Amino acid sequence: MRVLRRWFAAYPWIGSFVGALLVWLAAILFTGGHGAGGMITAALALAAFTVVVGVAQMFVIALGPGNVDLSLPANIGLASAVAMKVMDGSDSRVALGVAAAVASGTLVGLGSYLLIRLLRIPPIIATLSASFIIQSVGISYGRGLQVKPPEGFADFCIAEIGGAPVVALCALVFAAIAHGLLTKTIYGRSVLAIGQNPRAAWLAGIDVERIRLLTYVQCGALGGLCGALLAGYFRGSSLEIGDEYLLTSIAVVVIGGTSVAGGKANIPGVWGASLFLVLLLTMLNTFGVSAGLRLVLTGAVIIGVIVAAGGEARGR
Amino acid sequence: MSDAAPARAESRRTRAAPRVSGRALRAVLPALSLALIVLAIDWVNPRAISYFGFNLMLNLAVPVAFATIAQMFVITVNDLDLSLGPFIGFCGCVVATWLRDAPLLGAAALAGGVAAYALVGAIIHLRQLPSIVVTLGMLFVWQGLAILLLPTPGGKAPEWLHAIVAVKTPFVPWPIVVVALLAALAHFGLMRTSYGAILRGAGGNPIAVARAGWSVLWAKTLMFALCGLFGVFASLALIGLTTSADATLGRGYTLQSIAGVILGGGEFVGGRVSPIGAVIGALTLTMAGSLLNFMRISPDWQVGAQGAILIAVLAARVLINRLEERRR
Numbered sequence: 001m002r003v004l005r006r007w008f009a010a011y012p013w014i015g016s017f018v019g020a021l022l023v024w025l026a027a028i029l030f031t032g033g034h035g036a037g038g039m040i041t042a043a044l045a046l047a048a049f050t051v052v053v054g055v056a057q058m059f060v061i062a063l064g065p066g067n068v069d070l071s072l073p074a075n076i077g078l079a080s081a082v083a084m085k086v087m088d089g090s091d092s093r094v095a096l097g098v099a100a101a102v103a104s105g106t107l108v109g110l111g112s113y114l115l116i117r118l119l120r121i122p123p124i125i126a127t128l129s130a131s132f133i134i135q136s137v138g139i140s141y142g143r144g145l146q147v148k149p150p151e152g153f154a155d156f157c158i159a160e161i162g163g164a165p166v167v168a169l170c171a172l173v174f175a176a177i178a179h180g181l182l183t184k185t186i187y188g189r190s191v192l193a194i195g196q197n198p199r200a201a202w203l204a205g206i207d208v209e210r211i212r213l214l215t216y217v218q219c220g221a222l223g224g225l226c227g228a229l230l231a232g233y234f235r236g237s238s239l240e241i242g243d244e245y246l247l248t249s250i251a252v253v254v255i256g257g258t259s260v261a262g263g264k265a266n267i268p269g270v271w272g273a274s275l276f277l278v279l280l281l282t283m284l285n286t287f288g289v290s291a292g293l294r295l296v297l298t299g300a301v302i303i304g305v306i307v308a309a310g311g312e313a314r315g316r
Numbered sequence: 317m318s319d320a321a322p323a324r325a326e327s328r329r330t331r332a333a334p335r336v337s338g339r340a341l342r343a344v345l346p347a348l349s350l351a352l353i354v355l356a357i358d359w360v361n362p363r364a365i366s367y368f369g370f371n372l373m374l375n376l377a378v379p380v381a382f383a384t385i386a387q388m389f390v391i392t393v394n395d396l397d398l399s400l401g402p403f404i405g406f407c408g409c410v411v412a413t414w415l416r417d418a419p420l421l422g423a424a425a426l427a428g429g430v431a432a433y434a435l436v437g438a439i440i441h442l443r444q445l446p447s448i449v450v451t452l453g454m455l456f457v458w459q460g461l462a463i464l465l466l467p468t469p470g471g472k473a474p475e476w477l478h479a480i481v482a483v484k485t486p487f488v489p490w491p492i493v494v495v496a497l498l499a500a501l502a503h504f505g506l507m508r509t510s511y512g513a514i515l516r517g518a519g520g521n522p523i524a525v526a527r528a529g530w531s532v533l534w535a536k537t538l539m540f541a542l543c544g545l546f547g548v549f550a551s552l553a554l555i556g557l558t559t560s561a562d563a564t565l566g567r568g569y570t571l572q573s574i575a576g577v578i579l580g581g582g583e584f585v586g587g588r589v590s591p592i593g594a595v596i597g598a599l600t601l602t603m604a605g606s607l608l609n610f611m612r613i614s615p616d617w618q619v620g621a622q623g624a625i626l627i628a629v630l631a632a633r634v635l636i637n638r639l640e641e642r643r644r
Contacts, residue, residue, distance in 0.1 A: 118634070122585075124448060129571075130623065136616055136617045250448070290464070293460060295459050295460025300453070307443055
């Protein structure tokens with residue numbers, strides 16, 4: 001028992017993988033083993049998108065109390081529309097479309113940071129008010145247009161290699177890079193240092209504002225990338241495409257063992273928690289739960305996990 | 317020490333004059349923005365500035381004002397409620413179905429909602445959780461419950477509720493009377509009573525409040541419960557107007573309530589809020605919506621305009637602070 005507890009303390013992300021496994025087992029017990037593999041394939045693909053957004057959010061949350069990006073859903077929605085419009089259904093313009101989506105996300109991140117810096121308002125309020133402007137821009141930009149993604153791009157987003165979705169493999173590589181960035185580079189260590197104590201970090205010679213700028217910009221850019229990929233996966237953009245990521249991006253970070261108080265983060269937990277949440281939804285779907293009940297149960301489970309895991313977090 | 321003290325007092329005295337003017341400027345800022353919007357409406361559409369016009373324009377301000385006061389209670393204790401909109405939507409569904417058909421059951425459900433809010437406040441304090449994560453989870457719960465209760469738009473407002481909303485008062489339109497009463501009540505309770513000061517203190521300096529022997533847990537629980545209660549009031553006002561309900565009814569109320577508090581001069585931390593300012597902020601937001609309509613600006617930009625107004629007012633506040641600093 002003590003060994004187990006020490007393990008959990010050393011690797012706060014183990015719990016999320018255990019949870020994902022349990023939920024998956026419950027789902028295949030219900031179906032009697034049918035579609036167990038397919039369930040994993042679908043879950044991996046959906047989890048991949050959550051991982052990208054979750055990692056983006058994780059760097060922001062690691063900056064310390066009050067740091068959170070609430071503009072991600074609007075950002076994703078706008079970027080999906082931008083990507084589809086720029087691609088215009090032609091495979092030769094895929095790279096251009098993805099670049100445009102990332103650029104749109106980068107601008108959003110830059111705008112959020114400028115609001116935080118110039119108006120000295122808490123990031124929650126800054127990103128929230130920014131998100132409403134982005135929403136309006138998105139509505140008037142993507143008005144009534146349902147542009148289909150180019151065939152090649154859509155095929156790439158749903159392609160599989162031996163049952164493993166390509167997007168999931170990409171997200172795995174992405175997570176590995178992000179892990180290196182967090183633990184091995186000056187940037188990652190600076191983020192954690194600021195999260196632990198911004199003043200001490202500043203005294204230690206870290207350019208706090210530059211690191212914060214970089215963090216919000218990377219979060220916006222990754223949101224943009226995710227918007228483009230989601231539009232490819234779901235074969236079309238929509239402004240609501242990012243809505244669910246408001247809660248999930250924050251939930252996967254917290255469930256994955258990153259401290260909301262800042263200064264403590266880990267990447268594997270984001271993967272585990274993303275799988276957990278996606279499989280939880282899959283399980284509820286296989287149980288034939290209605291849409292309303294599914295929402296209630298998702299919210300309740302997330303609160304339950306956070307209440308059980310919480311305790312050291314402080315502030316908002 | 318003996319030399320330094322008078323010098324410090326001196327510098328404080330010389331500093332006092334600009335600080336008062338800065339504070340005064342910040343205090344009139346909400347009223348000023350409202351006056352600006354009313355003037356703009358008068359310019360674009362003079363006919364709107366009448367008993368009937370105000371009645372029409374401010375009808376929708378009543379639920380927003382209740383929601384703003386609800387959010388203000390939570391902001392007072394340094395938290396933020398992101399589930400307020402969907403909660404109002406859920407309560408709206410209860411009001412339009414159960415409260416009409418089975419008043420006891422409906423009242424019990426609404427009371428249960430308030431109790432859930434109190435519980436959320438207690439949990440947030442006891443487990444030291446970030447309120448945005450917990451209330452984001454509750455957002456899903458309320459949304460789900462609303463869909464379970466009313467899968468398709470429908471229901472009907474109880475007649476008595478409709479009658480209350482449609483009251484015609486002489487000279488001053490009913491919505492103005494209601495929001496004025498609301499502002500006075502919240503101002504008295506939070507700013508003029510001694511326990512109100514303790515509640516604000518729980519946001520300003522919780523450790524000091526706890527050392528003085530007051531329960532911060534109780535303060536937080538009470539503030540969340542009040543948020544739930546005023547959320548219920550907001551839903552009653554809203555259903556009285558719309559006469560039927562829809563699971564997505566509360567959409568937008570979360571932002572509007574936060575924006576209202578901040579437009580009204582509330583700070584995000586430290587228990588510094590202003591109930592009267594918050595109500596004025598809610599009126600400003602709603603009137604701004606009417607103004608955009610009169611100016612024939614596409615409804616696409618309504619949400620964006622609210623965000624822009626919020627940013628503009630915050631920018632004005634920063635400017636005032638900077639001017640103040642420079643004068644020192």
